[in-house]
Amino acid sequence: MREEEEIRRRLEAKSDEHLLDIVEGRDLGYRDVAVRIAGETLRRRGVPFDDVPLADLQQEMTQREEESRTLRRIREDRSAGRDILLLGIGAFVLPLFGLQFSILSPLGSATVLVAAGLIALGATLLHSADRAERAASEPQGTEEPRAVRPNREGSPRAWLATARKVLMVTAGIYLLIALFALLMRGAWR
Numbered sequence: 001m002r003e004e005e006e007i008r009r010r011l012e013a014k015s016d017e018h019l020l021d022i023v024e025g026r027d028l029g030y031r032d033v034a035v036r037i038a039g040e041t042l043r044r045r046g047v048p049f050d051d052v053p054l055a056d057l058q059q060e061m062t063q064r065e066e067e068s069r070t071l072r073r074i075r076e077d078r079s080a081g082r083d084i085l086l087l088g089i090g091a092f093v094l095p096l097f098g099l100q101f102s103i104l105s106p107l108g109s110a111t112v113l114v115a116a117g118l119i120a121l122g123a124t125l126l127h128s129a130d131r132a133e134r135a136a137s138e139p140q141g142t143e144e145p146r147a148v149r150p151n152r153e154g155s156p157r158a159w160l161a162t163a164r165k166v167l168m169v170t171a172g173i174y175l176l177i178a179l180f181a182l183l184m185r186g187a188w189r
Contacts (some may be wrong), residue, residue: 003033003163004033004037006042007037008031008037011034011038011041011147012041013035014038014091014101014132016042016045017046018047019038019041019042019047020042020047022035022038023035023038023039023042023049025061026058034119035049049129057158067136070132070136071133071136073132073134074129074132074136075129077125077128077129077132078126078129078133079129080125080126081123081124081125081126081127081128081129083116083118083120083123083125084120084122084125085117085118085122085123085125086122087101087122088115088117088118088119088120088121088122089119091104091111091112091114091115091118091178092112092115092119093176093177093180094174095111096177096180116170116174119169119173120166120167120170121171122163123165123166123169123170124162124166127165127166128162
């Protein structure tokens with residue numbers, strides 16, 4: 001009860017436009033109690049507004065919050081993938097200059113294998129973040145069925161295709177690093 005009084009006191013100080021935003025769901029982050037109290041305040045002030053059913057408003061707010069969480073997770077996956085990929089590439093390139101990351105130096109000769117694994121993991125995270133972002137940006141329920149090829153994300157074939165792409169990228173990076181190492185050591189003349 002005391003909490004409701006505090007919410008009521010704070011909402012009384014808000015403008016009609018702000019209260020309308022709260023009631024109509026444009027200003028997210030308010031709980032059901034605050035939305036109800038904002039509606040009561042608007043009615044008391046005599047401000048006309050469309051009384052949106054609370055269940056619809058809650059559903060819309062939940063959907064927006066879920067979309068926000070999904071996009072945040074995608075950004076985190078992309079950032080982690082980029083960092084891991086750079087760590088793996090650095091673990092390959094730094095030994096050419098007589099340096100190494102201190103976190104990887106205890107691994108000794110296994111650093112090359114760990115670096116390859118880091119590159120593969122980073123590339124996989126980047127790829128999955130891109131796929132998730134494309135899936136999140138497509139409108140739900142409005143696309144026409146695909147006639148060419150069904151979407152089989154998560155199937156063994158999709159995983160194999162992703163693994164093939166990651167291996168191809170890793171092999172390309174190996175070749176570039178080997179070429180760079182040969183050039184740096186003056187083996188080609």
